[in-house]
Amino acid sequence: GEKVEQHESTLSVREGDSAVINCTYTDTASSYFPWYKQEAGKSLHFVIDIRSNVDRKQSQRLTVLLDKKAKRFSLHITATQPEDSAIYFCAASKGYNKLTFGKGTVLLVSP
Amino acid sequence: AQTIHQWPVAEIKAVGSPLSLGCTIKGKSSPNLYWYWQATGGTLQQLFYSITVGQVESVVQLNLSASRPKDDQFILSTEKLLLSHSGFYLCAWSTGENTLYFGAGTRLSVL
Numbered sequence: 250g251e252k253v254e255q256h257e258s259t260l261s262v263r264e265g266d267s268a269v270i271n272c273t274y275t276d277t278a279s280s281y282f283p284w285y286k287q288e289a290g291k292s293l294h295f296v297i298d299i300r301s302n303v304d305r306k307q308s309q310r311l312t313v314l315l316d317k318k319a320k321r322f323s324l325h326i327t328a329t330q331p332e333d334s335a336i337y338f339c340a341a342s343k344g345y346n347k348l349t350f351g352k353g354t355v356l357l358v359s360p
Numbered sequence: 361a362q363t364i365h366q367w368p369v370a371e372i373k374a375v376g377s378p379l380s381l382g383c384t385i386k387g388k389s390s391p392n393l394y395w396y397w398q399a400t401g402g403t404l405q406q407l408f409y410s411i412t413v414g415q416v417e418s419v420v421q422l423n424l425s426a427s428r429p430k431d432d433q434f435i436l437s438t439e440k441l442l443l444s445h446s447g448f449y450l451c452a453w454s455t456g457e458n459t460l461y462f463g464a465g466t467r468l469s470v471l
Binding site for chain 2 (some may be wrong): 283285294338347349351352
């Protein structure tokens with residue numbers, strides 16, 4: 250089955266800097282790649298996603314890049330703020346109903 | 361607007377006791393429903409999904425079962441809890457376009 254690896258377990262940045270979280274996947278048939286944010290002790294919230302028909306998607310300070318050849322996708326956060334501190338999970342899916350998550354990256358944004 | 365409600369918020373249960381967790385979605389007819397489990401500090405493991413009333417698909421075997429008795433309700437249960445069942449249980453819904461929307465979760469401690 251699909252395996253998703255999240256390369257950074259922890260990422261520390263200063264407020265205002267950029268942060269990049271990288272993920273790789275194994276199944277070439279995967280076509281949907283969402284990102285979720287989990288604040289301490291809370292549930293997951295959808296952040297942004299990208300589908301395999303594009304290689305870049307931006308929403309305000311967030312950009313997702315997809316490299317299908319390398320089976321790699323990444324989340325870029327610009328102008329980080331302390332409220333961006335959370336665990337970020339990437340995921341991959343090749344169809345409905347089965348989403349495979351990475352292990353999560355703890356992002357710490359210090360003032 | 362759609363709302364998802366999970367109950368209870370938290371449970372402390374003894375090994376070998378039964379368990380029932382619930383999830384209700386309002387404002388969306390015929391959603392796809394999911395149960396996920398997150399070990400403390402861990403990634404998310406999909407347990408079950410359901411695309412219609414009365415039909416539930418199991419993704420992993422963890423001595424748990426799920427049922428969908430109504431269009432807007434999803435139940436997770438077991439007759440005998442194990443220590444390994446401890447963790448954070450998340451219910452989610454989607455429209456079939458892959459984006460998952462999670463409930464607030466139930467934190468389960470098995471002692």
